Amino acid sequence: MYDEAKIIEGCRKYNKQAQKMLYEKYAPMLRGICLRYVNNPQEAKDIVQDGFLKVFSNISQFKGQGSFEGWLKRIFVNTAITHFNKNKKHYYHSDITEIRETSINSQAEDTENSSEIEIDLSDVDENTIDYNMIKNAEFSQEELLEALKVVPEMFRIVFNLYAVENYQHKDIADVLKIDENTSRTRLLRAKKIIQRELYKMSIKKLAK
16 A cells, blocks of 8 residues: 555665655656656656655655646656757757658658648648637547647747746746747747647548
């Protein structure tokens, strides 16, 4: 039986069995958080590993005030932010290339990804998006994660921090070392990309 208080106390004493139990209970959820920030499974694995190292090194700082799960999530979000800042030059160049290629090759991409249902979605006008259709599609968490994956990292991290972690633009600007207007612009771009992707997915899903 999992006794959180005893497991935490064991981890404070660097008990290997307690650390193993903590990892097994929370790793799936925390891995899911990491996959919201990066597409590459190896990168997500690295963030998970770094995150748990921080958890085990700093668990004595958790005083039992508030949710332990919330405390864990904050550590992993901060670890993902650190990972992004460390690699943002790489992300910036790869994202710019991706954005250019997407705008040039969107028709080819949509054709390739619509093997079951042949629908031309190469040019989705945001003014014609049917939001009721998106709502009626009732996407699972896995499907929503797939939609999020198409968003370039420099936009996705802002979306995650704002929409999921409830950061304000000032906070996002501080942690990502960008200005607030850049944060707002990237959030808007992320939302548009996600809306377009969900609309495409909803047409295919409801047509089955």
